[in-house]
């Protein structure tokens with residue numbers, strides 16, 4: 385048993401431990417991020433991708449590499465989601481493997497997408513998007529209009545790496561993927577934090593918006 389503990393990398397041990405036991409967000413937020421030999425960069429994950437990975441592991445129980453990667457990925461998502469909750473001081477986790485499976489879109493079945501930034505063999509940041517039907521107050525006419533924009537639902541960069549340009553990398557990746565490079569103003573944002581508002585002002589000069597009852601922010605240039 386002692387030998388087993390010795391050979392399992394410390395952080396991987398944590399991920400095995402917590403994946404199986406539904407750890408609370410508070411515990412997860414203090415859990416070291418697992419390490420795995422992944423390339424630096426951003427990859428995009430949906431619930432379907434997670435299911436595929438799970439299926440592959442079940443179909444080939446002897447495929448240790450697939451299982452190790454799945455454990456690494458799922459722990460990374462759950463831990464970064466819990467850290468994001470803590471950083472934003474909000475009551476519920478917005479990002480986890482199970483949250484990705486929640487039905488979100490109102491009419492179109494557009495899946496939520498989770499962008500994960502990997503750096504030096506660890507997950508280091510996340511940005512989650514989804515399409516959301518919203519009724520928002522038009523800043524000029526003051527009437528309620530129905531829109532269905534792509535929305536930023538969660539955004540987090542690990543504390544020690546903030547203010548080094550990694551958040552911008554994630555944001556740019558979303559704009560590229562969605563064909564919105566020239567139109568960051570087309571994104572709606574769910575309850576942006578002060579840091580996120582400053583981020584938008586600094587990188588995109590987006591500063592003006594009308595407060596909405598649903599707490600989504602849609603900037604003036606959206607209209």
Ligand SMILES: CC(C)(COP(=O)(O)OP(=O)(O)OC[C@H]1O[C@@H](n2cnc3c(N)ncnc32)[C@H](O)[C@@H]1OP(=O)(O)O)[C@@H](O)C(=O)NCCC(=O)NCCS
Nearest residue numbers: 539540541546547548549550551552576577580582583586
């Ligand atoms: C918002 C966040 C994802 C931005 O990521 P990042 O890697 O720090 O962003 P970048 O390095 O690309 O951009 C830095 C800019 O973001 C803003 N920003 C980031 N951290 C900030 C802080 N502590 N205070 C004020 N502004 C901050 C500033 O405009 C900053 O520019 P500056 O350093 O010249 O002032 C990150 O700060 C974070 O995870 N914050 C905690 C969680 C959160 O608030 N998420 C938003 C949820 S709606």
